[in-house]
Amino acid sequence: MTRTRPPMPASRTGITDVRNRPKTSWAGLWFIAPFLGFYLLFVVWPSVVGLGYSFTDRSLAGGPVSFVGLDNWVESLSDPYMWSALWNTLLFTLLSVPTMVILALALALLTDHARRLGWFLRFSFFAPFVLSVAVMTLIWAWMYNPTLGLFNSVLESLGLSGIEWLHNESTAMISVVIATAWWQVGFNYLLYLAAMQSIPDDVYEAASLDGASAWQKIRRITLPLLSRTTGLITILQLIGSLRVFEQIYLMTEGGPNFATRTIIQYIYDSGFVGLRIGTASAMAYVFMALIIVASIAQFRFFSRKEQ
Amino acid sequence: MRTRRSPSRPSALPTTRGPGRRAVLGGAMAAAGMAATGCGANARSTSGQLRLSEWNLFTGGDGLRLLEMHRQYQEAHPEIDLRASTFDWGSPFYTKVAMGAAGGRGADVATAHVSRLESLAPGQLLDPIDPAALAEFGIDDTVVLPEAWDECFFDGQLYAVPLDTHLLVQYYNLDVCRQAGVLGPDDRLIATSGSDEFLDMLEAIRDVTGSLALSIDTALPWPVFWTFYRQQDGELVLGEDGQFEMDDDKALTAMELMYRLSGEGLAPRHSAEMDTAANVSNGAAGLMFHGNWEIPTLEETGVDFSVTRFPDLFGNHRTRGDSHCYVLPHQRDRDPEVTRASLEYIASMLKSSLTWAGGGHIPAYQPVAESEEFDALHPQSEYRGAVEDIVFEPEGWFSGSAGRLQDELNGPLSTLHTGTQTPEEVLTDVKERLRALLQIPAPV
Known part of the structure; x- marks a missing residue:
């Protein structure tokens, strides 16, 4: 507040007196209390309890619980299968983040330039996003089926040999990435499209008058003005990709020969199938540390670039 | 994406009073209270059931x-x-x-x-x-x-x-097997003894189908491995702190047979879930190793098939069951x-x-x-005697159907079928995974 106004009776102006501020901010707290309550109960409290569990040998089966110090952490960090699961998560992230950012940008550019079928493109590119994960994985598992699936019958009708898609250690992860990109790219696409449509037309008009080609306009105007959106999308996608679990669990259950078992599945396997809540909590914290580091690095990188 | 709301004008305020905040809150709390008592200890419903x-x-x-x-x-x-x-x-x-x-x-x-x-x-x-x-x-x-x-x-x-008890059995497609000449005069599969005779039979079947001979689930190979291993009297004793007793030679023999089946094209390299039964119902294969629970699946396809006990590959008919x-x-x-x-x-x-x-x-x-009624069920009557040959899973907190032992070992064992690892490599992998599982303190 830079201006000061003469005091007026609040009843006349409808404006709250400055001196009443503290009261109103308490009222605000009541409004967020329902959210805060659930947040504390279902996010903060379990996180704290989980950290506590990671220092115990707590089992899902119950029984006496004893403090085991750093045993779970040592076990997790020296477990080669945890590291290979972590690598699978990183591999999925490395493959999916660039794909889903660049693809979203390309689709948004296409839609932005389409004069006639814009509504149709918007609908087609975004529609898969509304499917539930179970539906998406059913569709793709059928299309990927090596003997009965769509892809291989197309390949074979073209005289090519079929690919084993989800059933081969070297192609399974890529197949999952392709299916995920089809399913999830719509959200990034929508963010890009919205950002593109908020770029004022006069910038482009000025560039046209200066004789800029279409490609130059994209490179020199669209992309620089989208950099904030790109940063946002990349961060969201990075976090989303690191958390990958459902579609892989439904499509391959982590196979073949664990080529697609992600860290979250390994945590699930240890905690819920193997009943070892203590170790699973320790692994979950190792993984959380990784996500936090990645997010901070990403955030630093993009905020510095903007300056 | 963001929508900006205009501040509501006075005229937009409701003039008629709906239920007040307190009334709504009170009602909600009463409803919550009723819901809370509804899931209480009383297992009797209102109708007395x-x-x-x-x-x-x-x-x-x-x-x-x-x-x-x-x-x-x-x-x-x-x-x-x-x-x-x-x-x-x-x-x-x-x-x-x-x-x-x-x-x-x-x-x-x-x-x-x-x-x-x-x-x-x-x-x-x-x-x-x-x-x-x-x-x-x-x-x-x-x-x-x-x-x-x-x-x-x-x-x-x-x-x-x-x-119940349920077990791995051998299914056979009657048309395919008849053409391959592997049925006896009673239309039953000719009994073989030893893996060589069995492989010869598979060759004869493949000559008819032109593709596979034996359909197996390559994604869940543990039951077949366990059957092959136990038919050779192989023992698996799971100890503590990474210690276990396993007969390497017998395990390797079992793995080599699995490797050979897919390697020679007698069994598929990839087959999971519905593919396995489909391979035998559509005649791509003549035989199938699968649990007895696939009978309804095959019956629905209308294929002419029968079932018999698991073949004698290493001197007996032992078969994995639960x-x-x-x-x-x-x-x-x-x-x-x-x-x-x-x-x-x-x-x-x-x-x-x-x-x-x-x-x-x-x-x-x-x-x-x-009972006579059970005896009259076909093809169940063909393998009812196999109950004597059942071998259960090894003892351990992580063993059993869909347990961690199966989860961890199905991965490396499936590479015997895909051919991405040799039996020696799979044995090393399996032993490492067993050791890792046994180093875990038991949670139960």
């Missing part, structure tokens, strides 16, 4: 038969309100049972595999069953298959009641009335297990298993 919740994992053809048995049960017991829920087979089911029981609010009665008993922490996640109370409903060790009944004890206490059983998940406040109803429910299921046998399982309840 006793509510009995049952959880099972039968999602296949056997699930339909269970529904039929439940329908009969419900008709005979109008005083019971049976609430049965089917969950996805395997880990999704077991994690729910474990978590429900860990909170002391498990279902009243649930199905399980006998091989998973130890992993379900009898005494912690499972409540013991009083044999005397069960005997009141006509179920005791005299009427249940002894091999299965003995598996249900833990620390001298009864924790499960077996419903039992479905009923257990009582742990409840903090166990209602004796509900427990009695649960035992009566279990007894009725066992007694009506002729319906169950239609799904291919061999009833554990002997009066049904020895």
Whole structure:
């Protein structure tokens, strides 16, 4: 507040007196209390309890619980299968983040330039996003089926040999990435499209008058003005990709020969199938540390670039 | 994306008063209170029926038969309100049972595999069953298959009641096998002895199909491996701190046979879920190794097929098997009335297990298993004697159907079929995974 106004009776102006501020901010707290309550109960409290569990040998089966110090952490960090699961998560992230950012940008550019079928493109590119994960994985598992699936019958009708898609250690992860990109790219696409449509037309008009080609306009105007959106999308996608679990669990259950078992599945396997809540909590914290580091690095990188 | 709201003008304010905030809040709290008392300890519904919740994992053809048995049960017991829920087979089911029981609010009665008993922490996640109370409903060790009944004890206490035994069997497509000349005069598969004779038979079948001879599930190879290994008298003793006893030579022999089957194109490199039965019903293969529960699947396809016991590859017909059983998940406040109803429910299921046998399982309840009606079931009668050849899973908290042992070993074993690892590499991998599992302190 830079201006000061003469005091007026609040009843006349409808404006709250400055001196009443503290009261109103308490009222605000009541409004967020329902959210805060659930947040504390279902996010903060379990996180704290989980950290506590990671220092115990707590089992899902119950029984006496004893403090085991750093045993779970040592076990997790020296477990080669945890590291290979972590690598699978990183591999999925490395493959999916660039794909889903660049693809979203390309689709948004296409839609932005389409004069006639814009509504149709918007609908087609975004529609898969509304499917539930179970539906998406059913569709793709059928299309990927090596003997009965769509892809291989197309390949074979073209005289090519079929690919084993989800059933081969070297192609399974890529197949999952392709299916995920089809399913999830719509959200990034929508963010890009919205950002593109908020770029004022006069910038482009000025560039046209200066004789800029279409490609130059994209490179020199669209992309620089989208950099904030790109940063946002990349961060969201990075976090989303690191958390990958459902579609892989439904499509391959982590196979073949664990080529697609992600860290979250390994945590699930240890905690819920193997009943070892203590170790699973320790692994979950190792993984959380990784996500936090990645997010901070990403955030630093993009905020510095903007300056 | 962001929408900006204009501040509401005075005229937009409602002029008529709806229910006030306090009234709404009060109503909501009253409703919440009613909901809270609704899930209280009283298992009787308003109509006086006793509510009995049952959880099972039968999602296949056997699930339909269970529904039929439940329908009969419900008709005979109008005083019971049976609430049965089917969950996805395997880990999704077991994690729910474990978590429900860990909170002391498990279902009243649930199905399980006998091989998973130890992993379900009898005494912690499972409540013991009083044999005397069960005997009141006509179920005791005299009427249940002894091999299965003995598996249900833990620390001298009864924790499960077996419903059936189920096992790996050999299916054969009659048309394909007839053309290949591997059927005897009675239209039954000619018995082979030893792996060489069996492989010769597969060659003859492949000459007819032009593609495969034997259909197997390559994604879940553990049961076949265990069968091959146990037919050679291979022992697997799981100790502690990474220690175990395994016969490397016999394991390697078993793995080499699996490797050879897919390597020579007699068995598929990839086959999972519905592909496996489809391969034998559409004639791409003549034989199939699979659990007896695939009988309804093949019956539905209309293919002309029969079933026989697992072939003698290493001197006997031993075959990997397990039992479905009923257990009582742990409840903090166990209602004796509900427990009695649960035992009566279990007894009725066992007694009506002729319906169950239609799904291919061999009833554990002997009066049904020895009845003429069961004997008349075809192809079940072709392998009923195989019960004597059943080998159960190795002992351990992580073994059993859909347990961690299978989860961890199916991965490397499946590479024998895909051909990405040699049997020697798979053996090393399997032993490393076993060692890692055994280094884990048991959570039960």
